[in-house]
Amino acid sequence: MDLPAARFRIGELSRRTRVSPELLRAWESRYGLLRPERTSGGFRLYSEGDERRVRRMRARVRSGLSAREAASAALEEDSSTGHATAVSPALVEELDAALMAFDEPGAHSTLDRLFSAVSIEGAIAQAILPELRSIGARWAAETVSVAQEHFAATLIRGRLLGLARGWDEGRGPRAILACLPGEMHDIGLISFGLLLRSEGWRIVYLGQDTPLEAVFSALERSLADALVLASVERRRFRRAADDLRHVARGMKIAIGGAGATEAVARRLRATLLGPDPALGAVQLRADISGSSRGGTRIDLTAPVPGDSPA
Amino acid sequence: MDLPAARFRIGELSRRTRVSPELLRAWESRYGLLRPERTSGGFRLYSEGDERRVRRMRARVRSGLSAREAASAALEEDSSTGHATAVSPALVEELDAALMAFDEPGAHSTLDRLFSAVSIEGAIAQAILPELRSIGARWAAETVSVAQEHFAATLIRGRLLGLARGWDEGRGPRAILACLPGEMHDIGLISFGLLLRSEGWRIVYLGQDTPLEAVFSALERSLADALVLASVERRRFRRAADDLRHVARGMKIAIGGAGATEAVARRLRATLLGPDPALGAVQLRADISGSSRGGTRIDLTAPVPGDSPA
DNA sequence: GCGGGTGTGTACATAGTTTGTAGAGAGTCG
């Protein structure tokens, strides 16, 4: 993972983080956020670590902190936690072993270490979702029992929900997340919400099996920038489509989960989210700021065939 | 995700607490409610502790105290960390107000205080279950909307699941808890689990919609002393009865939820749990140690008509 | 009931702070 330390200049950092070069320099001189190397001619040379620090700073600012406080938080977090960027495969194996053995304390303690070793988002994207996908695959191949699958999904859902606090605070754009009526598979959607949150969004999470009435009510209240709907079954989208269509006008809608197809997306004038939640979060941000272009699908609801098995 | 001591300015505090900046300053100068740090330029910098204090103040004001008394109460509560044994009705009212107003941060902060004021079990038995029952009643009377009910149930389920850690550790008797296949109403069962846990039991929690296969698998592994099954619908018990009957031999079974009737209990040779989880926990302990006496029914799954509404 | 005092939330004017952005002029890189 330590590649030969790629270095890039301010324009590149600006493009990657969507923070203007002027502002990057201001953050450096005012708050000491960055301490880039220099070329012999004096150009700044940044590393990926700098990029992460900028992202953290930006997320804090979006969550309502002043620039100065955001910078000091981003710097502090930098030094305090020796956050690795990659999850050790051993840890994922350990998680899998605990889940397969119905070892609840073991699984929780592994998850504790996972979350303290890397960011929550990293843990989700690099360990939890891959593990769930792996379980799903083995379940399909019948090398994992229904009981094991159910245990793993229930434990992980509880853990993720425990992380879902203060979702709606701060200042970023706001997304409303809901599973369609009848849909109980919510692990993918919760993961997506956590990743979106780390991108600076505020989340209004409506959960499993959300009555459309609750969706409308949330829309009326919350000045949302986007509505994200998920279901593994296409018929749920079809059933809800008519009611949702007249919402689609003023509102950016995104749909995900195995039931979300291109046809449904066209019908609702919605963005079709791809199978990778991390990419999906970026995609949604891009969509909001203008260009609408369907990328890969996000598998919002089915990292495990039955995360709430039927 | 817990940021290191984030400090924020008055506008952010205002947004978080929904109290105007003018009023925050007035509360500070008039009652000394807050004592924020200052930037070099003189801007106030608040902490999360300040935020909590404002929320407490606001809650007291809403419940009828004068501003001056509310402030002194909020300040006092700050210093006294002593565990009360009874939940203050004001706190329950505050929880209700936050839930009905879709105020997620407010609800979480009220729950935080609830849990820190009394034990988790006390909070559940004295505040959360009554509140859920009250919402259920008002939902039936149509003074609470589907959206409100769904919001409250989803938030509280997430919170309770977050408490469900290390359930299976220790040395007490062990109970396996599961909702029958298809059954999604699990808030009552989780509450029951938490109360049972506080009675010293170890809990194996299988969750919503548990395949019978997962139940059997857990039984084989765990040397359990009791099996607790819940459903709001009688047909789920009927459907599962045959498969469960031959389990009933070596195992103490208890059933609860609106679908659990005396007839079903007789058929499964199970104990019928009453509507009050706290009593139910005591009852189950008594049953295990010998005498089997059905008391009142535990409403394991329906403190809210649709805690996972369909 | 009725004036006057009090408690409380809100509004405003004026001054100062914070922060993102912009431009000039010179230098660097490929």
Place this chain on the structure above:
DNA sequence: CGACTCTCTACAAACTATGTACACACCCGC
């Protein structure tokens, strides 16, 4: 040479501090 970057300065918008004023409700003694 063109595109990019450097430093320094400036500036405007948004926010905040302070102090004062005001509207309204409530309570009190009469």
